Amino acid sequence: MFENLQDRLGSILNGLTGRGALSEADVSAALREVRRALLEADVALDVVRSFTDRVREKAVGAEILKSIKPGQMVVKIVHDELIEMLGGEGVGIDLNAPAPVVVMMVGLQGSGKTTTTAKIASRMTSRDRKKVLMASLDTRRPAAQEQLRQLGVQTGVDTLPIIAGQSPTDIAARAVQAARLGGHDIVILDTAGRTHIDEPLMVEMADIKKKSNPHEILLVADSLTGQDAVNLARNFDERVGITGLVLTRMDGDGRGGAALSMRAVTGKPIKLIGVGEKMGELEEFHPRRIADRILGMGDIVSLVEKAAENIDAEKAAAMAAKMAKGKFDLNDLADQLKQMQKMGGMGGIMGLMPGMAGMKDKMAAAGLNDKLFGRQLAIISSMTKAERANPDLLKHSRKKRIAAGSGTDAADINKLLKMHRQMADMMKMMGGKGKGGMMKQLMGGLAGKMGLGGGMGGMGGMPDLSNIDPKQLEALQKQAEAAGLKPGGGMPGGLPGLGGAKLPGLGGGFPGLPGLPKKK
Numbered sequence: 001m002f003e004n005l006q007d008r009l010g011s012i013l014n015g016l017t018g019r020g021a022l023s024e025a026d027v028s029a030a031l032r033e034v035r036r037a038l039l040e041a042d043v044a045l046d047v048v049r050s051f052t053d054r055v056r057e058k059a060v061g062a063e064i065l066k067s068i069k070p071g072q073m074v075v076k077i078v079h080d081e082l083i084e085m086l087g088g089e090g091v092g093i094d095l096n097a098p099a100p101v102v103v104m105m106v107g108l109q110g111s112g113k114t115t116t117t118a119k120i121a122s123r124m125t126s127r128d129r130k131k132v133l134m135a136s137l138d139t140r141r142p143a144a145q146e147q148l149r150q151l152g153v154q155t156g157v158d159t160l161p162i163i164a165g166q167s168p169t170d171i172a173a174r175a176v177q178a179a180r181l182g183g184h185d186i187v188i189l190d191t192a193g194r195t196h197i198d199e200p201l202m203v204e205m206a207d208i209k210k211k212s213n214p215h216e217i218l219l220v221a222d223s224l225t226g227q228d229a230v231n232l233a234r235n236f237d238e239r240v241g242i243t244g245l246v247l248t249r250m251d252g253d254g255r256g257g258a259a260l261s262m263r264a265v266t267g268k269p270i271k272l273i274g275v276g277e278k279m280g281e282l283e284e285f286h287p288r289r290i291a292d293r294i295l296g297m298g299d300i301v302s303l304v305e306k307a308a309e310n311i312d313a314e315k316a317a318a319m320a321a322k323m324a325k326g327k328f329d330l331n332d333l334a335d336q337l338k339q340m341q342k343m344g345g346m347g348g349i350m351g352l353m354p355g356m357a358g359m360k361d362k363m364a365a366a367g368l369n370d371k372l373f374g375r376q377l378a379i380i381s382s383m384t385k386a387e388r389a390n391p392d393l394l395k396h397s398r399k400k401r402i403a404a405g406s407g408t409d410a411a412d413i414n415k416l417l418k419m420h421r422q423m424a425d426m427m428k429m430m431g432g433k434g435k436g437g438m439m440k441q442l443m444g445g446l447a448g449k450m451g452l453g454g455g456m457g458g459m460g461g462m463p464d465l466s467n468i469d470p471k472q473l474e475a476l477q478k479q480a481e482a483a484g485l486k487p488g489g490g491m492p493g494g495l496p497g498l499g500g501a502k503l504p505g506l507g508g509g510f511p512g513l514p515g516l517p518k519k520k
Helices: 003-017 024-040 045-059 070-086 112-128 145-155 168-181 199-211 227-239 257-265 287-293 299-311 315-323 330-342 345-352 359-365 369-382 383-389 396-407 409-433 438-450 470-482
Strands: 102-105 132-136 186-190 216-222 245-246 272-274 282-284
Touching: 003 024, 003 070, 003 287, 024 045, 024 070, 045 070, 045 299, 070 257, 070 287, 102 112, 112 132, 112 245, 112 257, 112 272, 132 145, 132 168, 168 186, 168 199, 186 330, 199 227, 199 272, 216 227, 227 257, 245 257, 257 272, 257 470, 287 299, 315 330, 330 345, 330 369, 330 383, 330 409, 369 409, 396 409
Parallel strands: 102 186, 102 216, 132 186, 216 245, 245 272
Antiparallel strands: 272 282
16 A cells, blocks of 8 residues: 555655755755656646645745754655645544434445445444444345345344345335334445446435435445546535545555545545455544555554454463563464464554565565465464474474474474574563563553553553553654654664664564564
8 A cells, every 4th residue: 555655755755854954956856756756656636736836835935944954844744735635634434323324335336335335334343332234225236235145144244134126215215214123323325336437327326315314425436446536536426425435455556546636636535445355454544644654654553553453452461471471382472473464464564663664675575474474373283282382392203294284394493493482582581570571661661651651550561452542542652753762763772673772583673573684
């Protein structure tokens, strides 16, 4: 997501921040490159023009050119204008209406409406504890209604029983009635699409809208269609009146031009983005966080939210207790690898870490990718219970058996064991006695600096992520930056492996990803 733009803007703005003073010519040359980068990312021409005009207006002011760090001021202006272009504040799905709240999904065929309907329903059921009913109004596409029914079974969400021969407007009326009688909080209507916008489609949408009186009309658009998605949004808004946008396949779009243009052109907020095929791979669209990602500043708040959703609190507490005793076996290592996979793998995590975006290519070149996790988990799964608990048992004959069982070789097993030894040594250091252990001191110190006070208990010195409010996290990120925890700059005083004192065998990497190649 936004990879091309991230690389281009990163190199342009790095060229500015490295200079002592800036002239108007420097700013103009940089903005010319920014304009080119945005156009290559498939952002609408009028949006690019207004964006560069606004940046130029602010960036050539006397206070910028005379400021202590003019390059950084230009980066800040570009950052602020990106947030403005993306819509300022994030807007979620509005559920403030009498139950059942009707949400109508519209869009072209093949944009991912049915899957997105199931994702939204699953999210509302698990996260917001709402009772949701899904109804398919697509009577044209073969098995469209059956597809939604199957997704309902898969996610545990109620679906409207299928009655053959009913028209879409009748199904809509029946769905609202069924939701009212069934005590549902929300009813999501998955409407039919076409391969292109036509008059019968628009008439049908208007009839369904009249019959069901939806509180939200969400346009589902495929981000890979680029500028055409912007025209699509404009047309649907003029004829049906949409309240927000959902962009699918954002994980497959390295350019992201549709996302950057749509809010500016239509004035409608992007509410959600689909970042993968799985049911849980749907994210809220936060303009500030997206702007941070585009400029390579990372997205710590999203990373912590992801951790809170995916990390099992009981397992984390058990792990913390083991760490305090300095124990760390191969079962624990397998748990750590699975947690990382759940959070989007190495690439997903690094994309959210400040200053780490540029490391992805280096790691891929060194063979450190998500396939490596799969291989390591296969090796651990091929061991016996006793071998996982006590890796010292692994002699040559056992390694031979494990290699045959996991489709690897002895060298892979030795690498895994070396990585485990390094992590076990690190856990001993962190969980060691004396003043509550290094990990506890470290987290306690961070908590004190960030104003978390005594809320560090219950997780063996780790903060309870599930109870932290996203707004509080945003504030913490700002405090962290003010305290000198700058993106890519490491932490003051040198957190282990983050540019400060290095932990054994981590080669200056960061905790949890041992085995990075050491600097020559």
